Amino acid sequence: MNTPFSAEPPQVMDRGDPHVPASTPVPVPGDPLERPFYDRETRVVARELLGKLLVHRTERGVRIGRIVEVEAYLGAHDKASHSSRGLTPRTRLMFGPPGFAYVYLIYGMYCCMNVVTEGEGHGAAVLIRAVEPVRNLLGPGNGPGRLCRALEIDRSSNGKDLTEGTLTICPGDPAPAGPVVCRPRVGVDYAGVWARRLLRFYLRGNPHVSRP
């Protein structure tokens, strides 16, 4: 039973933190990003996701994080991408249409959330690596495992349509997110030349990035 988002207080929301006054202004979510946003070149989608709001409606309230760090996984030719192993039960969502969540278990105890990009069959996605707490998070959001824990995202969200429903990404503040830093992706040293590509993007100076 989800409370419609329109029932949330307008314009100004509390951060879900007792030490922060409820009147503290934070970005207003707005309507979820639509399919065409995701149906573009993965690096463009990745960079434009910075500053957007990841919104999860749970039974214990709406949890919101502002995306501050992402990684692009370009497709089946990208040796660092799960899709480079081909279409398997696990990777089938990466090969599906854009705008859906690909959530997987890693190291037995954490989840990572991706958003599928580009056309069906491409196998591309963007990994969300860090969020800045906005509302009602369960702990810090600096890291792909931590942010899933903080937003209560697990494998039950695998395959969810991000353009509608309980897990969405919304525009937030219409102002530009700020300067973007490009770095190699984390933890993909096995991927040869692909490990060196600058496909990790984060907001310069943001304290909630997983590593500076």
Place this chain on the structure above:
DNA sequence: TTTCTGATGTTA
């Protein structure tokens, strides 16, 4: 400060 290791389970 950096480096290591244990927890934990799916994957191909």
Place this chain on the structure above:
DNA sequence: AACATCAGAAAT
């Protein structure tokens, strides 16, 4: 056996 991780301990 490896893994798109994290927390805490050990080493430097």
